[in-house]
Amino acid sequence: MGKSQKQMEKENERNRKILDAAFRVFVERKIEAVSMGEIAEAAGVGRATLFRCYPNKLELVIAVCTAQWKAYFDALDAYRPISSIGDIPAIDRFTFTLDSYIDMYQRHKDLLQYNDNFNHYVTHEGGDGRQLEAFHASLVSANTRFHLMYEKAKEDKTFRTDIPEDEFFRVTLHSMMATCAHYAGGFIWGAQENKDYTPELLLQKEMILNYVKCK
Numbered sequence: 001m002g003k004s005q006k007q008m009e010k011e012n013e014r015n016r017k018i019l020d021a022a023f024r025v026f027v028e029r030k031i032e033a034v035s036m037g038e039i040a041e042a043a044g045v046g047r048a049t050l051f052r053c054y055p056n057k058l059e060l061v062i063a064v065c066t067a068q069w070k071a072y073f074d075a076l077d078a079y080r081p082i083s084s085i086g087d088i089p090a091i092d093r094f095t096f097t098l099d100s101y102i103d104m105y106q107r108h109k110d111l112l113q114y115n116d117n118f119n120h121y122v123t124h125e126g127g128d129g130r131q132l133e134a135f136h137a138s139l140v141s142a143n144t145r146f147h148l149m150y151e152k153a154k155e156d157k158t159f160r161t162d163i164p165e166d167e168f169f170r171v172t173l174h175s176m177m178a179t180c181a182h183y184a185g186g187f188i189w190g191a192q193e194n195k196d197y198t199p200e201l202l203l204q205k206e207m208i209l210n211y212v213k214c215k
Contacts, residue, residue, distance in 0.1 A: 014045065014053075022064045058131065061122065065138075089156050
């Protein structure tokens with residue numbers, strides 16, 4: 001007998017509470033320092049319940065990251081649908097992407113902090129492709145946007161496509177994202193508490209735009 005609608009809603013709500021609580025605690029204390037028992041307590045569920053949902057900490061860590069990025073990109077897609085890629089020149093869409101990273105630094109530091117810690121943790125724990133399938137699927141919106149943007153630039157010639165697509169991504173958007181995460185984590189020599197690094201990010205944005213624009 002299948003689950004009733006009420007049972008499914010209850011389970012979805014419980015799962016949301018677990019993921020939200022885990023995200024909050026992982027950001028506050030770093031993934032490595034937090035036990036599954038502490039997550040269960042923060043979520044208001046029993047340890048047995050938590051382990052039924054997520055057999056181990058790595059599975060939970062990946063599920064949290066997947067849920068957070070999916071929510072972020074769902075909101076972005078609602079604001080600027082992928083179908084609108086062709087409405088503006090490729091360079092304008094690229095600039096919007098850089099601006100969205102700066103906006104993430106300003107308004108979603110917790111997601112950047114978690115993602116940075118997530119990358120280190122999963123690399124250390126050796127997460128395999130099967131475990132990361134859902135996480136990679138949550139990033140399909142970002143990957144699709146960039147690919148379509150790059151293909152459009154081949155037509156409108158508004159930014160360079162003599163650079164291979166993978167390399168272009170690494171040295172532009174990936175480097176911008178990495179800097180935003182670095183600043184969000186406060187890992188800056190001589191930094192003052194709560195210092196705002198938006199001016200530095202805007203300068204990096206201009207440097208990247210100067211690099212990619214067709215001469």
